[in-house]
Amino acid sequence: MASSATDxxxxxxxxxxxxxxxxxMWPLVLASTVLSVAASVLIATLLHRVVxxxxxxxxxxxxxxxxxxxxxxxxxxLMLRLALQLDALQDRLNQVIHVxxxxxxxxxxxxxxxxNAEVERAxxxxxxxxxxxxxxDDFKRINDQYGHPAGDEVxxxxxxxxxxxxxxxxxVARIGGEExxxxxxxxxLESAGELASRLLLxxxxxxxxxxxxxxxxxxxxxxxxxxxxxxxxxxxLRLADRALYAAKAAGKDRLEVFADA
Numbered sequence: 001m002a003s004s005a006t007d008x009x010x011x012x013x014x015x016x017x018x019x020x021x022x023x024x025m026w027p028l029v030l031a032s033t034v035l036s037v038a039a040s041v042l043i044a045t046l047l048h049r050v051v052x053x054x055x056x057x058x059x060x061x062x063x064x065x066x067x068x069x070x071x072x073x074x075x076x077x078l079m080l081r082l083a084l085q086l087d088a089l090q091d092r093l094n095q096v097i098h099v100x101x102x103x104x105x106x107x108x109x110x111x112x113x114x115x116n117a118e119v120e121r122a123x124x125x126x127x128x129x130x131x132x133x134x135x136x137d138d139f140k141r142i143n144d145q146y147g148h149p150a151g152d153e154v155x156x157x158x159x160x161x162x163x164x165x166x167x168x169x170x171x172v173a174r175i176g177g178e179e180x181x182x183x184x185x186x187x188x189l190e191s192a193g194e195l196a197s198r199l200l201l202x203x204x205x206x207x208x209x210x211x212x213x214x215x216x217x218x219x220x221x222x223x224x225x226x227x228x229x230x231x232x233x234x235x236x237l238r239l240a241d242r243a244l245y246a247a248k249a250a251g252k253d254r255l256e257v258f259a260d261a
Contacts, residue, residue, distance in 0.1 A: 025084075029076040036072035040064050100174040102152060103159035111173035111181050118185055119226075119233045128227030130184035130192030131236050133244040134162070134199070137218045137252040139178035146210045151178075154217065157206050165199035180219075181240075189225040189259060196221045196255050204253075218253035220244060225259065 019028055044056060044064040056064070098110035106114075118129050136158055143151040155178065162172045162180055171183040184192040203219045222244025226236050239258045247256040 025077070025080050028080060029073050032076040033069060033072040036068035037065060040068040103156055103174050105159050105162065105180070106171060106173035108173060108175040108181075111171060111175055111183065114171045115183055115236070116233055118183060119231050119236065122227045122231040123229050126228055127186060128188065128225060130182075130187040130189060130223060130225040131240045132182040132184070132192065132196055132224075133222045133240040134180040134182065135220050135244060135248070136178040137220055137248075142215065146213075146215075150208075150210045153210075154208060154215070157208055158203060158217070158219070161202040161206060162199060165202050166195055170195070187225070189223070189257060192223060192225060193255065193257065196223050200253070200255060220247035220252045221255040222247055223255060223257045 041064055044060065098106055100107040115131070121127055122129060136154065139151065139154070142154055155174070158180070159174065162182070166172055166182060166184075169185055170187075171185075173181050175181045182192075182196075184195065200219065200221065203217050206217050207214050208217070209215070222240050222242065224236065224239035224243055226232075226239070243256045243258040246258070247254050250256065
């Protein structure tokens with residue numbers, strides 16, 4: 001219920017935000033003032049003709065024109081500034097809720113929301129998607145030998161390689177300590193496999209240096225693809241996890257695929 005209420009608020013605010021982005025504040029203030037003056041003239045004219053059955057006097061015209069012309073700009077500026085402040089607060093809130101602070105990728109919470117939405121879309125439309133789980137090989141050894149700051153730097157470099165390996169429509173997140181996840185909407189197993197292979201090459205090319213030592217990094221990747229009316233969230237995660245475990249067991253630094261039967 002809370003999320004649907006938030007969606008309704010965002011939908012209601014969307015036209016105002018779109019106008020602000022396109023025209024800026026002051027054209028909207030001018031437009032609001034002109035509309036306020038026009039509405040005031042229309043209401044005053046109708047009142048005098050229908051209720052009082054008399055033409056408007058000069059003083060009535062002055063009040064009708066000046067009052068909204070003076071009040072509307074100040075009220076419009078206040079309202080638009082509040083809208084901009086709400087946008088900034090919303091962005092900061094999204095950063096806190098949905099972004100991993102270390103890597104600047106999406107976090108597990110956001111990824112699970114997107115994955116659940118993709119599963120529901122697959123059930124509804126019959127679409128297909130691919131899901132990959134990625135784990136940095138021997139990450140504990142890196143932390144133990146070089147310290148946690150080095151481990152953090154490795155995770156940041158891996159995160160950058162993850163972003164470079166995927167399409168703009170894909171979702172990549174850090175979902176655990178050294179574990180990452182990829183969601184490939186509207187993707188076949190073959191096309192997702194090509195992106196995962198690109199990730200493997202990108203990670204191998206990193207080779208960060210700490211002191212006099214240059215590290216050779218690698219990741220293990222488990223990939224699956226699902227879709228259709230019988231698609232299930234738990235099954236998608238289970239298949240991707242099994243593929244990841246298989247990649248680890250087969251020697252790491254590799255991609256394993258578990259296709260949905």
